[in-house]
Structure formats: structure tokens, C-alpha cells
Amino acid sequence: MQTQKTVADNLRNKILVREAAIGVIGLGYVGLPLCVEFAREGFPVVGLDVDPGRVASVTRGDSYISDVAAVDLRRLTAAGRLRATDDYDALRTLDVAVICVQTPFTATKEPDLRYVIGALQEIAHRLHPGQLIVLQSTTYPGTTEEVALPILATSGLEVGRDFFLAFSPERVDPGNTRYTTRDIPKVVGGITPTCTQLASALFAQIVSSVHPVDSTRVAEMTKLLENVYRSVNIALVNELTMLCERMGIDVWQVVEAAATKPFGFMPFSPGPGVGGHCIPVDPYYLAWKAKAYDFNAKFVALAAEINENMPYYVAGRVIEAVNLHGRRSIAGARVLALGVTYKRDVGDTRESPAVKVLTELQRRGAVISFHDPHVPELRLGEETLRSADLTPETLGAADCVLILTDHRGVDYEHVIRYAGLVFDTRNATAKVAAQPKRVIHL
Ligand code: SAJ
Numbered sequence: 001m002q003t004q005k006t007v008a009d010n011l012r013n014k015i016l017v018r019e020a021a022i023g024v025i026g027l028g029y030v031g032l033p034l035c036v037e038f039a040r041e042g043f044p045v046v047g048l049d050v051d052p053g054r055v056a057s058v059t060r061g062d063s064y065i066s067d068v069a070a071v072d073l074r075r076l077t078a079a080g081r082l083r084a085t086d087d088y089d090a091l092r093t094l095d096v097a098v099i100c101v102q103t104p105f106t107a108t109k110e111p112d113l114r115y116v117i118g119a120l121q122e123i124a125h126r127l128h129p130g131q132l133i134v135l136q137s138t139t140y141p142g143t144t145e146e147v148a149l150p151i152l153a154t155s156g157l158e159v160g161r162d163f164f165l166a167f168s169p170e171r172v173d174p175g176n177t178r179y180t181t182r183d184i185p186k187v188v189g190g191i192t193p194t195c196t197q198l199a200s201a202l203f204a205q206i207v208s209s210v211h212p213v214d215s216t217r218v219a220e221m222t223k224l225l226e227n228v229y230r231s232v233n234i235a236l237v238n239e240l241t242m243l244c245e246r247m248g249i250d251v252w253q254v255v256e257a258a259a260t261k262p263f264g265f266m267p268f269s270p271g272p273g274v275g276g277h278c279i280p281v282d283p284y285y286l287a288w289k290a291k292a293y294d295f296n297a298k299f300v301a302l303a304a305e306i307n308e309n310m311p312y313y314v315a316g317r318v319i320e321a322v323n324l325h326g327r328r329s330i331a332g333a334r335v336l337a338l339g340v341t342y343k344r345d346v347g348d349t350r351e352s353p354a355v356k357v358l359t360e361l362q363r364r365g366a367v368i369s370f371h372d373p374h375v376p377e378l379r380l381g382e383e384t385l386r387s388a389d390l391t392p393e394t395l396g397a398a399d400c401v402l403i404l405t406d407h408r409g410v411d412y413e414h415v416i417r418y419a420g421l422v423f424d425t426r427n428a429t430a431k432v433a434a435q436p437k438r439v440i441h442l
């Protein structure tokens with residue numbers, strides 16, 4: 001049996017000469033860019049996904065992730081540097097496996113680790129000496145130690161001696177061209193110091209800065225702090241929005257003015273709520289785990305609650321606006337939504353607060369249509385709507401044009417010119433000079 005040192009040294013050498021065969025499990029907005037980064041640096045990479053459609057797309061060199069250029073994918077697959085498969089037996093010959101599957105919450109907002117556990121079970125059946133396993137999926141502190149390690153230990157192999165296990169949070173920001181994978185420092189925490197060292201050596205091949213920490217729990221908590229920080233600050237500005245409306249103060253001017261402070265303040269924008277797969281979810285992972293320590297993370301939970309309430313608050317404001325300015329009830333009112341994705345300039349409607357606002361208005365009898373340059377069609381209740389063109393007729397026919405996502409590339413001056421009533425939840429119309437009374441801001 002190779003000594004522990006030899007096993008680790010062999011893997012480290014393979015990593016340093018970029019011969020380590022790398023597997024990435026989960027080919028989404030985190031996994032696919034990671035495949036490309038490792039393959040671009042010369043590693044042989046296998047992308048694993050249970051979705052045959054994704055596997056086929058990657059094999060064809062068709063990118064379905066906006067941050068991954070098809071030309072890069074084609075070059076790397078043609079060079080045999082990157083391949084995709086749904087056959088987990090590929091793990092038998094891989095030196096590294098990085099898990100990048102989703103970690104949603106359940107209907108009652110509890111952690112849902114089924115995808116992580118599924119990936120770990122597939123790995124455990126094929127775990128062999130010298131393998132490094134890295135979990136990247138955002139999760140509560142303790143997951144790697146308490147969930148991943150016991151599953152991998154069923155192989156009979158010993159962590160830190162035969163195989164190595166670490167956690168390293170993903171920090172991909174979809175659509176951000178300023179910070180790409182290489183520019184974003186990588187936090188790494190292993191079960192043992194050797195695990196930390198090997199995972200650090202791995203990521204040092206593709207990112208400019210690696211930040212090792214003492215444990216997987218520190219690394220897991222780091223990611224939650226980053227995202228709960230956003231949740232809390234967004235909730236703060238959302239609560240202030242509701243207070244400012246009651247006090248007759250323009251919250252957008254307040255935020256803009258506060259942002260002139262060159263230190264000690266980071267501006268966040270009011271909005272119709274928080275969407276995506278990170279910010280709405282991560283606070284609940286942390287608050288759930290805190291209960292196991294008899295700790296009620298009130299502040300974290302309250303922020304999530306305020307953000308979760310925003311779609312309902314916005315729906316109430318729209319009903320009031322249609323009533324006061326449109327002189328009509330919301331029942332039967334035609335509401336044209338501008339933007340239905342969870343944030344601007346992306347095509348993702350997952351957990352989108354816009355959809356929650358529209359569902360609430362539809363429930364009260366509003367007739368919904370929408371325009372979104374990134375979304376051709378939208379399922380709303382029993383209906384499937386198609387994105388409408390922003391013609392003067394469609395704008396004029398609406399009892400309320402409701403801006404829910406402030407995509408760039410929409411002509412908001414054109415919108416104001418032809419719409420009868422505009423309700424703007426993102427301050428998208430701020431730059432339009434003429435601000436008639438019929439434009440109402442959150
Ligand atoms: N939102 C607001 N007001 C704000 C900022 C965001 O209402 O001031 C809303 C957005 O409209 C969206 C939700 O919150 O519905 C989340 O927005 P986000 O800007 O946090 O974007 P995400 O969900 O794509 O978050 C990702 C995260 N990246 C990772 O988890 C790796 C987050 O950590 C990043 O900080 C964030 O991108 C970013 O900075 O853009």
C-alpha cells in the first residue's frame with residue numbers, strides 16, 4: 001500500500017504538471033465554465049451531467065451558458081481536452097471530482113441536498129486511492145464533514161490518507177465580464193491539512209489567488225456570509241423603501257445620495273424582491289443549521305422575510321396605482337410587465353420576484369402580458385404567454401405598464417411616451433427627462 005505521503009505527492013505532481021484527470025459534476029452556470037477553465041489550462045476534463053441534453057450540447061460544442069463562448073467549447077472538445085458524459089463510470093479513471101450541482105430549498109424552505117447526495121453516492125461507488133473530491137455547491141456549515149465524508153467513507157478508504165476531501169465555494173456571477181473565474185480569489189478548506197493543500201494546488205492552476213482556511217466549515221460559512229450580507233442589505237433598502245413611501249420621501253434619491261459617501265457604505269437598490277438560486281435560498285440554509293445549535297438567527301431570517309414579502313407589497317402598490325391613477329379596479333385591468341427575469345440582462349426566471357408579482361395580480365383578476373428581450377415565453381398559472389413587442393399600440397392598450405426587471409437595451413423613453421400609466425420597481429426610467437405624473441416609482 002502506498003504511504004499516505006506518496007499518494008498525496010503523486011496527486012500533487014499530476015496537478016502541477018496538469019496531467020490530473022478532472023471531472024466536474026453538474027454542467028450549469030458554475031460547472032461548465034469550470035470545465036473550460038481547467039481544459040484551457042491543459043488538464044484533461046470530463047464534464048458529467050444527468051441531463052443528456054446538456055451532455056449532447058457540450059459534445060457538439062454548443063454552449064447554453066452565456067459566460068461560455070461556443071468557439072471555446074468547440075476548440076476544447078475538438079482538441080479532445082474536454083468531453084461530456086452522463087456515465088459516472090468515468091469517475092473510475094479521474095483523479096479529481098468537483099461537485100457543482102444545485103442546492104435548492106424545499107417547499108418549507110429547508111435544505112434540499114438530494115443532488116449533492118446523489119453525486120456523492122455515485123462518487124463513493126467508484127472512489128479510489130489518490131482521488132481528490134471538492135464540493136463547491138453552496139450549503140450550510142458542516143455539510144462536507146457530516147454528509148459528504150460519511151458517504152465517501154462507505155468506500156472503506158480513509159480521508160487524508162487514501163482520498164482527499166475539501167469545500168471551495170463557487171463565486172460565479174452570471175454575466176459579469178469584469179470578474180471572470182481567473183480573477184476571483186478561491187477560498188479552500190479541507191478535512192485535513194493535506195486535503196487543503198491539494199485542493200489549493202488544484203485551484204492555483206486556474207485562479208490568480210487561492211485563500212486556504214482551516215476547515216471545510218470555515219469555507220462553507222464564508223460563502224453564506226457573502227450571500228447573507230447581500231440578502232440583509234437588500235432587505236434594509238427594501239424596508240426603507242416602504243417607510244419612505246409612507247413618509248413621502250424618494251428612496252431612490254436617498255440611496256443615490258448615500259452612495260456619494262466614498263467609504264463605509266455600499267449601495268443596494270430597492271426592488272420587487274430577490275430571485276435567483278443564491279440570495280433567496282442561502283439565508284434559509286444558515287438559519288436552519290443554526291437551530292441545531294439552539295440559535296435563532298433572527299436577523300438573517302427577518303431579512304429573508306422582508307425580501308420575500310416585497311412581491312406582495314409591490315402587487316398592492318400596483319393595485320392602488322391602477323385604482324387612483326387608472327380610475328379602475330385591478331379586476332380585468334390589462335397589465336403589461338416589462339422584464340420577468342430575476343435580475344437584469346440575464347434570461348433566468350428561476351425564483352424571479354417578477355413572476356410572483358404577476359401571479360399575485362393575476363389572482364386578483366388582472367389580465368397579464370409581458371415583454372422581455374431575454375424570455376420568449378413565460379408560464380404564468382395555467383397560461384403560457386409570449387413576449388409581446390413594445391409597439392405604441394401595446395403600450396397604449398395597457399392600463400398599467402409594470403417595470404419589474406430593468407434590462408438594458410429597452411427604450412424607456414419610448415415606454416413613457418406611449419404608456420398611460422407606468423409603475424417602475426427598478427428606477428429604470430430615472431434617466432428619462434420627462435417624468436410625468438403617470439410614472440410612479442417603488
Ligand atoms: N437585488 C436587489 N437589490 C440589489 C441587488 C440585488 O433587489 O441591490 C436582487 C436582484 O434583482 C436579484 C436578487 O436580488 O433578484 C439577487 O441579485 P444578485 O445581484 O445577488 O445576483 P445573483 O443572485 O446572481 O448573485 C450572484 C451571487 N454569486 C454567487 O453566489 C457566486 C452573489 O454572491 C454575487 O455577489 C452576485 O451574483 C453579484 O454580485 O452580482
